[in-house]
Amino acid sequence: MSDAPPRVVLRRDALDQGFSDDEIGRLTRRQDWVRLRRGAYLDGAPPDGAAARHRLLVRAALGGLRRPAVVSHQSAAVLFGLPLWGVRLDRVHVTRRPPSWNDASRALVVHVGSLGDDEVVEVGGVLVTSPARTAVDLARTLPFDRAVVVLDAALHTGLCTGPSLSEALGRCAGRPGVRSASRAVSFADGRSESVGESRSRVALHRLGLVPSDLQFRVRTLDGVLLGRTDFAWEDRRVVGEFDGRVKYGRLLRPGQLPGDAVFEEKRREDAIRDEGWGVVRWTWADLDSLTRLGARVRRALSRGG
Template sequence: METPEILPRKRLRASGFADHEVRRMLGTGELSPIRRGRYLRGALPENREARHLLRARAASAELTGDAVLSHVSAALLHGLTVWGVPLDLVHVTRPGRTGGRRGTRLHVHTAPLREDDVVDVGGARTTSVARTVADLARTVAFEAAVVVADSALFGEYARRAELEAALESMARWPGAPVARRVLAFADERADGPGESRSRVAMARNGIPAPQLQWEVRSERGEWIATVDFAWPERRTVAEFDGEIKYGRLLRPGQTAGDVLFAEKRREDAVRDRRWGVVRWCWDDIPDFPTVAARLRRSFDRPV
């Protein structure tokens, strides 16, 4: 995705635009303010993550000393999937132990920064993927942290050993015990936030940990389907149904209806092998006890 150009006021002035012309363009929507003295041509993107990235890049250009983008701002800059983390403030980390502050636009953290904790992403100094995941795992809710950690592992942005090393370097920091739980729970096979959140919901509702990306095969070993979750010993599989997931399955010339029909045929083939099939969607995750009951009924059915 192409990064929109951020226009500093001094560049506009150098191009001959007086302050009153800048104010006029802001009034007409030709320019949109990102932060004080920095603008975007046209309207701001509707996507909250994209807006945060613009603010983060604008803030990065003004950072001094050894300060770097960090936490959720770094996660988005690296391309990690983020869910359930507030995006109202840009997060920055400065080396040190005191002096952190939270303002109306910027959350400044203070913490030691090793040389390998800092990388350059498109001209912006930011914490590495491993350090970013570790920082979020220490400071956000467990479910949100698992989404980020799964994303880093599934997308091969970082190896598990790198995440473990980052956590080891902050073993006595606040939140480190929770962060270790997050990493122990993280799974490189979890494809997207729906699957990550579903795994957390299963654990909270006493559902045994499933196999992920399980291949259902015929008696002759022929592939029938790859499912999100499976409990082979209970002859049960499960699928998280998300709109984004079905969008990924679209092939050239296919419609959403074509994909749904193919999914139905695939499910019928799985059921023909005497596997129980349970499905849920985004709206079901907050009310997961209902889904858990359906899973248990499938576990207990005679096969």
């Protein structure tokens, strides 16, 4: 069985190859071809995952453009492999240099903005806004917490640096959303390792429960490392952990079962508590309720280690 990705077929190319509209209709009714958008089909089953499907939409959209454009915003983020939380991926986003005009349809959003040559890179044969420009464009257009998720990931993966984000921000001076982007860039921290940790950090700041450190290393009095925790309130001797299920998958060693990883994590937490540290954990559901998250963390801080 081939692992090759399904092929995107444009109607105009199919007609040039001798297909008729009737044949295309029969192929789609039999689901041999899947309609991606008007005039574009997928020769095979669509992949799982919104990001994988969006990559195919990008290919389909670019094939149907009459004027060249650079993939940008959330579409560029998908091509770079950056995580997106709460961001719609039903339309492809591109940017054109002026003179042009902003435009939007059910399948495509066209932004207009100046682009330096160094702000355009190639990803898999596709012209894309650079990582820093992509992150800043999203920070200008997304709500604060969603922008932070992208910015944290861009810094953590090394796609961007603090100076490169600052430079990209400076080039956007005078454009809509720059003040919001500046706030998000200032808040961004590459020590956040996941969407859940980035969302947690935003929530804790909104609650006035700002941790003193991230990725805090807990050691015994003899200096033996017991573990690294997501957050710490050192003056209260309390550490915090965002407890997303995927985390245990990241902890797995070759051949290790998920249950073994959970048991090992429990032993790690017990060792941390034995050193006089309190531990507070929260989940995705807690992030959807600031009241619940705030109450949980405040109880832990009031008890202390």
